[in-house]
Amino acid sequence: xxxxxxxxxxxxxxxxxxxxxxxxxxxxxxxxxxxxxxxxxxxxxxxxxxxxxxxxxxxxxxxxx
Numbered sequence: 546x547x548x549x550x551x552x553x554x555x556x557x558x559x560x561x562x563x564x565x566x567x568x569x570x571x572x573x574x575x576x577x578x579x580x581x582x583x584x585x586x587x588x589x590x591x592x593x594x595x596x597x598x599x600x601x602x603x604x605x606x607x608x609x610x
Contacts, residue, residue, distance in 0.1 A: 549601045556597050563590040565601070573605040 547556045549569065557564075562578055562585060578585050579602040585593050595601070 547595060547597065547599045547601060550603055556595065556599075558597075560595050561591055562593040562595060565595060566590065566603075569603075571603070573603070575603050576606045577604045578602070579604065 547554050547565075549565070554565075554568075562580070566575065566578075576587050578590070580593070580595060580599050
């Protein structure tokens with residue numbers, strides 16, 4: 546089991562960060578995601594494997610000027 550923004554989600558062995566984001570029904574685009582205390586940038590989403598019991602925080606892109 547993992548926690549994503551405070552919600553419990555079932556974890557699967559070998560689950561990448563990209564796999565997780567595909568399963569989440571969310572319209573935001575994420576440039577950075579925090580897994581436990583590590584920040585992962587978008588180019589690494591496909592190669593980053595999520596450990597069981599992780600706490601994940603999705604950080605949406607914000608445009609401004």
